[in-house]
Each structure stands twice: as structure tokens, then as C-alpha cells.
Amino acid sequence: MIALSMNRTDYENDIRSLLMAFFYGEKIVLNGEEWNVRLDVRYTENHTALVLKDHNGRSLEKEGDCHFEDYRLGRNDIKNLVYRLLSEYTGMVLPWGTLTGIRPTKLPMEMYESGASRADAIHYLKDTYLVSDEKASLCAIVAENEAKVLKDVDYDHTFSLYVGIPFCPSICAYCSFSSYPLSVWEKQVDSYLDALCKEIEAASTMMGNKKLLTFYMGGGTPTSLSAAQMDRLLTCLEQYFDLAHVSEKTVEAGRPDSITEDKLKVLRKHHIDRISINPQTMNQETLDLIGRRHTTEEVKQAFHMAREAGFMNINMDLIAGLPGETSEHMQRTMDAIVDLAPDSVTVHSLALKRAAFLNQNREQFPVAGADEVNRMIGISHEGALAIEAEPYYLYRQKNIAGNLENVGYARKGCEGLYNILIMEEKQTILALGAGASSKFVFHNEHGHRIERVENVKSVKDYIERIDEMIDRKKNFLLKSENSF
Template sequence: MKRGTIPLLNISLCFNRKDFEYDVYSLIKAFYPGCEITSWYEEDGAPDGEFAYYDTITYEADQICFSIADEKHETLASQCEAVEYEKDRHETKNVLKRMVYRTLSEVSGKELPWGDLTGIRPTKIPMKMLEEGKKNVEIAKYMRETYYTSPEKTALAITIANREKDILKTIDYEHGYSLYIGIPFCPSICLYCSFGSHVLSRWEHMVDPYLDALIKELIFISENMKDYTLDTIYIGGGTPTTLNAAQMERLLTKVTELFPMEQVQEFTVEAGRPDTINEEVLKAIRKFPVTRISINPQTMNQETLDLIGRHHTVEEIEEKFRMARSLGFDNINMDLIVGLPGEDKEKVAHTLEKVEALNPDSLTVHSLALKRATRLNLFKDKYQEISFENSAEIMKMTMDSAHRMEMGPYYMYRQKNMAGNFENVGYSREGKAGIYNILIMEEKQSILAAGAGASTKFVFEHGERIERVENVKDLKNYVERIDEMIERKRIGMEKYLPK
């Protein structure tokens, strides 16, 4: 196999012990997104079948060795590095990932923008170092040498960490919390969506029973979190604006009655899809101290909207955005996805031009991630003839567009199977950053989550430990088992919240 070529591959991973398999797997997938990987262990014997690459990882007491062979078992590349394996697992993992990265880079002729970082929260590294008093130059040197991050991504991570640190300076991590409220209904399920959404036309009869159960859960949270400061509220989904005006008013009335709104620094409602927005719902939201909404086109190309199952027009996006502005909403976010099927850089440029004309207050740019639960992944054979394009040039186009709108980056995260091994970045104007977005990504504060499929995250022991308490995803089960969901939270609160 020639170096620098990246065909579809079958790759076999042989380990002599069961450690760090996921990290190696993730790196190989980053270099060869379409490959099929089979992992096995020496004691199990080799699996049947031929493999284009045959990778062997050997852990010894004082060193790790990693080698790549082709289908004839001829070694293409090999490295060994000394490590005190039994003493420091974190450093051992870093050493292994550096070896795997260097070897795959040599064989493939590629470098990855995020180097060997496989985690979804790269800003946690510079944030921790800033809190330890390290300077930006020291942090950049560490990230480049330890993780091989590119100069551009290193600078992005450090810039965002500094802004996050400034935005969060008034937040009490130990005795504060945020509240997430999930509305799991949508007019249709988008092709790329992996969230637990229910098509409204099929489940409309469950909306009011769902709100009954949700409010019961919110009453429990409010009564048991009185000794903690509520910093942010985020109503997400699904699409919250699938609720009609009366249902939205009912929910927001209860939220503002139950929780101390004078403490809340940010209150977001995702308006989401334009085909769910109307003047009555927006007016209902305006009656309450909601500080931020999100109107999410994902793309401004009609053929792509049709393909991904967004049953609305580009004109509707523009109309509903202007409607929200006319009603006084002064902090509107827009979400975009790059890497959608059939979208080349010219189509992304068209989307950015349209968004700039609307002039939102913040912009969140997502790189498409093909999660296993999405219809786009489940039926990917149907879309094989359609290109999926993302590149450093496209990501720079989105950053330049944000800069033209006087926005800077304020939060970031990554996902598995992300197009081009890039990232999701939130940009905002000064004073318009989404505080909740930072808190959930940096995992510095507990987030109490209510609703079907909602995941409560308890952060404790000064941020060193995290435990999750999950609600069931199924709508009918959530409504029928709401007392069980509440009991799960009660147990979590008693075990994990600081007293």
C-alpha cells in the first residue's frame, strides 16, 4: 500500500493486554474514517479474514511498542517508547497516543488538526492550566508537544479558555447549579438527529400529560434545590416551540413561579425550527424573563433543507428571525451545520452570506457527526453518491464570517465521527455568550435536568468527580414512571450534592 493513500480499509488491532483500546480505535478512525476495525487479544488468537493493515500494540513493564504491517505482515512502521506503565496511567496513555499518532501520520501522510486528542472537551486542558496560573505561551507549548495540536487549533483552544474563564468568573461552582428542561417533540425528525425526539403529529395527544409530569419533576427540583444558586435555565429539545402558545405559557409560568428568577443570569429557550415559530408563541415567550432564544436554520440552501428533512423554506427562516427581532428579542443565536450532504464550500459561503444579512447575536457552527442513531447513518447506503465535505478552508470561512459580525469564539466541543476531525464552535458578540453552553461543556457545575431522556449531571469534589442520573427516553414510560425519575434524583442529590 502506498503511503499517502487513504482507501477504505479493514484494520486488525492486536493487543497483548486490555488497556486504552478505545483511544487507539478513535485515533485510527480519525485517520481512516471509513475503515472497519476488528480488535483482538493475543490470548484469543487472530480473527478470520484478511486485513489491509495489521496493527500490534505490546505493553511491557517499562515500554510500549506499536507497529503497523500490511496484508502480507510486512512492517510499514514501528515505534517503541519507554514509560513507567504501572505508575502513571494518564502519562502512559499520552505516550501510547503519541506513538500511534506519529506512526499513522507517517504511513498515511496526514496530520490531524487536533493531533492525538480524542476527547470531546479540548478546552479543559488550557482551562485547567490557566487556573493553575500558567501563561498562554506555556500552555501552547505543552499542547503542541504533548498532543501535536496544530498552531491554529492550539490558539483556538487557548483563546476560548481565556474567554470562558472571564465569563464564568461570577459563577459559584460549588453551591450553584443550572437547570435543563427538555421538550422532546419535533414536527419531523431531521436526517442527522440523534436526540430522543417524537414527531408531534403522532404524539400530540401526549403533550399535556407530558407537561403534567414535567412540572411535577420541576416542583421536586425547586423544593430540593432552595439552598443552591440557580445560575442558568435552558429549555431545549426536541423543539420547545412545538408547544402551542397556551402550553408554552403554562410551562414558563410554572418555571418562573417555582424558581428564584432574580438569581438567574441567563434564560434560554430554543425556538429551533422556523416551521414551529409563530407570533403567538413568540409573544408568549416575551411575557417572561427569557434572555436568549435560538433560531436554527442549519443551512440556507433549500435543496439541503429538503434532503435532511427540514420541512420549511429559507424564506421562512428569514421571516421568523425578523419577526423575533420586531418583538424585541435582542439575543438570538443561530446554529449551522457544515459537512451536510452535498454542501461544498460555495454552498456554505451562500449560507454564511444569508446569515450575515440577518445579523444574529451569536452563531454556533457544528461539524456534522454521523452518530449511530441517526437516519443519515442508518441509511447511509442511500446517500453514498452524495459528497460530505468539510475542510480547514470551510471552517475558516465560518470563523471569518463570525468575525465580520463582530463575534469571537466563546465555547467549543468535539464529537465522535466528526467530519474532517474538526469541532463545534460557538461565536458571540460581547455580552451575548451562552453561559449554559460553557457550563455543560466544562463540567464545572451540576446541571439538574428534567424531562424524557434528560441527563442530570452532578459535579462534586471540587469538579474532580461527575455522576449522571438519567431519565428514561420513552415518552410514555417517562409519564407513567415520573415518581421513579424523581426518586432517582432524590438519591443523587443526597449522595452527590455538597452540603
């Protein structure tokens, strides 16, 4: 247990994020009386003193001036001071330095908008945030590629649509999403679609004159639906939303054991132009361990089936750091992915979310440390380049060892526009279905602000309270009519 003691709580979350990165998996308690390591933070007017102690009697101290008159400068000063202390104590160097936010690419993108070069951005990331050469270069390149993809997006007059299907063939050990095993909920799927179609009809009038730019169906596993159910849902969407001129229409076909020729034909019939087939790993023993219940051979069969059906933009998701895996496992996975040659690859660092079975049973699922996961990420980077895919979006999550990253790679023209938009948070995302969270973006002369309207996560509650879910959005938009 890590105890954090502060004479005032300024920058508490920033300090906690660094403690979580250096002491991965440890519980952090403010003013805890029982501890293995204790960090004392004492602020004066423009000065900070740190004392780190452990139960073995080791003690380290650091102090320095902090520019508290400016919040951003003060935050950088305190994070640098804490980082150097923790790095000295643990012997660790974090690849992302003091950067703990979800979107590190925001920094170079802001610099590019002011006329800075890639070299300027890399230097700034290294000098200000202690980011490694490798990650600073990656961040700067991703920001450049993001800017190219987004350059023609009209945020004021467009929106994106998300539709959630919360059912899965089985629940994976690492999953914390609002997902429901189809074997238990199969009899409720049609009732769920009844409610979802009702929400689709109501939502189709909510965006006024805004044009639909991208459509994304996620989950769960949307291809858990039967071919007839998928046809019904997409027909409903086409009835109420104009999909004819949408730039990108994506359906996650995540589990290869949920993909059939009939379902692929339905997706093609409705002009879905991008799908995601997600093996997570191409090592069979790992798939068995995490409860995927499909084989690596089924992954290959599903991929080739999709190609034969005419899909020319196929993404594949992978996870670095799955239980029992090392860089050798990642190399085998990437060799198999390179042979398949998908159009994009998204590589996630394993995040141990609180609700995931894997996190609640860590002793059964030993996972690699941050250094090994970072090597795995490096192998995936080389594999992506081998299929001529460049990094185009990047984000981080909480509960990742070493504060590592998730990266999307794509061949030119195959980038997932929705993926960037959901992270960029400059465009309204209208989200429908159980557990869906709409993000309404309001632009003004000072920039933009974001308001969220969420649906209930429970499938049962969503079905029973669908009118309330619709009214939540309607009432919110009525109150915001003058500014939306």
C-alpha cells in the first residue's frame, strides 16, 4: 500500500497518476496509516518539499521551486519533481515521462497549429515532460497523421453516430465493458432491438441540420446478432438516418467465432465499408486462458472470408501484455498478422480495469511488467510498418503498466476516422444503445465545451426504460437549443 500525505490537495490527481505508474497495481491511500511506501508532499508559497520513506527504513528527499502562479507551469514543476524522486527510488524510467493524460498527441497538434515543426514538438516533449526519444517521435508522427485525416472535417455542421450491441459469444477475462454473454441473453436480443430501433427513430430528428459524417457499431460484439437481426437493425438505421453520403461505416466483427458468410453478405448489402476482426493474440494457449473460445485458425478463416466477401478495409485489434505472454509471443502474433496483411492494426497495452475478471483474480493471471510490454509494443510497431501501416491515432488509459499507450496503424486511406473523432472530442457523437454515452460538443469563440448524456448500462433497464433514455437526450437538447 502507498500512503500519500499532503498539506493541501493541489495536484493530487497528477501525483497519484505518477505513483500508479511507478507502483503498478498498488493501492494508493490519502493519509493512510498502514503503508509500505509513504510520500509526504509539503507546499509553501512557491516551493515544494518531498519526502519518500519505505517500511525498510529507506528515505529520499527532494525539493524545488514551483511556479504555482500559473496552474499549468506549477503542475509541470511538481510532476517533474515527483517523477525524479520516484525514478531515483525505483530505478525506473517511464517511456512517457511525466505525461499521464489520455491524449499526449494534443500537445504536438497544438504546436503544429502554431507553425511548429516535428523537431520542435519532439524537443518540447523530451525537455518539458521527460518523454523518451522513441515515444516523443511516435507522438509527433501520430499528431501529423491525425491532422492530415482531420483537415477537412467540419465540426460545426457534422456529427457521428454510435450504436452499441452489448452481447458477446462469451466474456473475455480482461473485459470491463458492458457486455452480456449471448448464451444467457439470447431470448432478450429481439426485445433489445425493439428498444434500440425506437431510440434510433427518435434520435434521427435530434441533430437538426447537422450531417452524419461517420457511423460506428460497437459493443460487445455486433456480429453476435444473427444475419436476420443485423439486417433488421441496419434497415432501421437506413430508414431514419441518411447513410448515403457517410464517409465511413464501421461494424466491429470482433470475435471470429461470430462471423459467417450470411452476416458478411448482410453487411455488404448495407454498404458497410470497414470491419474489425480482433484476434487480440495469435497464440492459442493465451486465447484459451482468457476465455476467447475460438482458435487462431478461425481468425485466419474469418479474415479470408471477409476478403472474399469484398471487404477492403479490415482492422485487427491486438493486446500487448496478456497473461503469460512475452515479446516472443508478440513476435509470433505479428508474424501471423503480417502474413494476413490487414489494412489497419490497433495495438492496445493491457489495462487491468477494476471490473475485469483478470484484475479480480491476478494471482491466476500473471502479466508482464512495463519493460516487457514496451518491448512487445516495439515488435508490433515493426510489424505494422512491414504491412505499410503508419501510426495515425494514439491514446492512453488508466491502469496500464508504465503508463504505456494504445496505437492505431493504418495504410494510407484506411484510417479509422471515427477512432480519431472519439478521442479528439471536437465533434458531437450521438450514441444509442445500452451503456452508450453521447458527447455533445458546443463550439463558441472561446473554443468548445463537452456535455455527456448517458444511457443505462443494464440491458434489462434499457429495454424497460427506453422512453426515459430518449427523453434524457430530448430534454438536454431542448435546454441547450440556443447553443447547440
